[in-house]
Amino acid sequence: MSRRAVVWIAFALVHAVVIWLGFAGEHAASWDVGQLYRWWAGRALTREAVLGITEDWIYPALALVPIVTVGALYPLLDYTLGWGLLVTAIDAAAFAVLVGRGRSRGRVLAAWFWLAAILALGGVGMFRLDAVTVPLAVAGSLWLVGRPWLGSALLAVATWIKVWPAALLVAAVIAVRRRLVIVGGAAIVSAVVAVAVVIAGGGAHLLSFVGDQTSRGLQIEAPVSTVYMLLAAAGLPGAAVVYDEDLITFQVAGPGTEAVIAVMTPLLIAGMLAIAAVGAVKAWLGATFVTLFPPLAAALVLGFIVLNKVGSPQYMTWLIAPVVVGLVLDRRRWLRPAVLTVVILALTQVIFPFWYDAILVLLPGAVALLVVRNLLLVGLFVWVVVRLARVGVHRAARSRVPE
Numbered sequence: 001m002s003r004r005a006v007v008w009i010a011f012a013l014v015h016a017v018v019i020w021l022g023f024a025g026e027h028a029a030s031w032d033v034g035q036l037y038r039w040w041a042g043r044a045l046t047r048e049a050v051l052g053i054t055e056d057w058i059y060p061a062l063a064l065v066p067i068v069t070v071g072a073l074y075p076l077l078d079y080t081l082g083w084g085l086l087v088t089a090i091d092a093a094a095f096a097v098l099v100g101r102g103r104s105r106g107r108v109l110a111a112w113f114w115l116a117a118i119l120a121l122g123g124v125g126m127f128r129l130d131a132v133t134v135p136l137a138v139a140g141s142l143w144l145v146g147r148p149w150l151g152s153a154l155l156a157v158a159t160w161i162k163v164w165p166a167a168l169l170v171a172a173v174i175a176v177r178r179r180l181v182i183v184g185g186a187a188i189v190s191a192v193v194a195v196a197v198v199i200a201g202g203g204a205h206l207l208s209f210v211g212d213q214t215s216r217g218l219q220i221e222a223p224v225s226t227v228y229m230l231l232a233a234a235g236l237p238g239a240a241v242v243y244d245e246d247l248i249t250f251q252v253a254g255p256g257t258e259a260v261i262a263v264m265t266p267l268l269i270a271g272m273l274a275i276a277a278v279g280a281v282k283a284w285l286g287a288t289f290v291t292l293f294p295p296l297a298a299a300l301v302l303g304f305i306v307l308n309k310v311g312s313p314q315y316m317t318w319l320i321a322p323v324v325v326g327l328v329l330d331r332r333r334w335l336r337p338a339v340l341t342v343v344i345l346a347l348t349q350v351i352f353p354f355w356y357d358a359i360l361v362l363l364p365g366a367v368a369l370l371v372v373r374n375l376l377l378v379g380l381f382v383w384v385v386v387r388l389a390r391v392g393v394h395r396a397a398r399s400r401v402p403e
Helices: 003-023 031-045 061-071 079-099 105-121 130-142 148-159 166-175 179-199 208-214 223-233 257-284 289-306 313-329 331-354 356-360 364-389 395-399
Strands: 240-244 249-253
Touching: 003 079, 003 105, 031 061, 031 079, 061 079, 061 179, 079 105, 079 130, 105 313, 105 331, 130 148, 130 166, 130 313, 148 166, 148 179, 166 179, 166 257, 166 289, 223 240, 223 249, 223 257, 223 364, 257 289, 257 364, 289 313, 289 364, 313 331, 331 356, 331 364, 356 364
Parallel strands: none
Antiparallel strands: 240 249
16 A cells, blocks of 8 residues: 555545544533534524624634634534534645655655644634635645745635634745745735725724734733733632633733733744744845744744744644644654644643543643643744744855855
C-alpha cells in the first residue's frame, strides 16, 4: 500500500474519531455549534436577524456562510453532524493540495503532523469556526509562490471568516516577492465582501467585530491571565473567575485587571508591528520565502495568541498552518516545534472539555495544567521569534546595503 493511501485512510479515521468526540461528554466540545451556530443559522434563514448584516456581530461577515450552509440542511441532517462533515470536506480539499501524489517526504510528514494535531486537540478543534479557516490557510499558504492570486484570495476569505489568518497575509506580503499580487488578491476579496454587505444593508455593521474584540476582558485561558489564575487559586482576596453573560465567556478579576485590559490591545499591536518589522528587514536584506515565511508566519500567529487578552481552546488550531508550511519547506528544522505543537494541542484538549470545570473552581492540579500549557505556548513563541531573528540573508543582497 502506498504512503498516499495510508495517509488518506488515516485522514478518514481521524476525522471520524473527532466527529465522534463532538458528540461525547454531553456534546461539551461541540456546544457552540449545536446551540449557538444552529440558533444563528435559524435566525438568518427565517430573516429574524442576519448577524453582521442587521446587527453587530463578533465575527467578520463571511463567518455566516458556513453557519447558514449547514443550517440549510437542518433538520434533514443533524446540525452538529453536518458541521463535522462540512469541516471534513474542506479539510480533504486542502489535504489533497498538501499531500499531492505522496512523493514529497516533507509534505507527507506535514500531513501526518496535521492529522496528529487534529486528533490531539479533539472536538473543539473541529466544532468551531476556526476549523473552517485552517484548511483555507493551509492551502492558501502553500499556493503563495506558485499561485499567489489564489493563495492570497484564500487567505483573505479565511480572514473574513475569522481574523487570525490576517497574520499569514501580513507574512505573505513581506516574504513573497510578488507583493502587489498578494495585496491585490486580498483587496479584491475584501472589496467583494464589503460591497455585498453594503448591498445587503449591513454597511454599518461591516467592521463591528473589531470594536467588540477591543472591549473584551481577560479570558481565563489567555497567557496574560495566568498570573491571575494562580492568584485566584491561592485565594488572594479580589482575585476570582467571573462569568460574562453577554459574551458567554469566563474571565479573571483581580487587582489591576482594568489596567491590564487597557494595555493589552496596544501591546498586541506593538508586538505584531515589531515582528513584522523584523520580517521586513530580513526580506529587504534578501531572505528567501523558504527561509522567511514559516518563522514569520508562526511568530505573527503566536503573537496573536500569546499577546492577546482573549484566549480560547480553538485558538490552538491556528498553529497548524504555519507549522505545516514549515515542515513542507524545512522538515528537519521544524520537526521539534511540530512535536511541541502537538503536545500543546493535547494539553488543550485535556483543559477543554475534560478539566474545564475543575479549572473554573480553581482546583490546583487543573490550574497547574493550564499554567504549563501557557508556558509551553510562550516557549514556542520565543523559539519562532529567535528563529526569525536568525533567518539568513543572501550575501549578494546584503552587500548592496550601505554599511
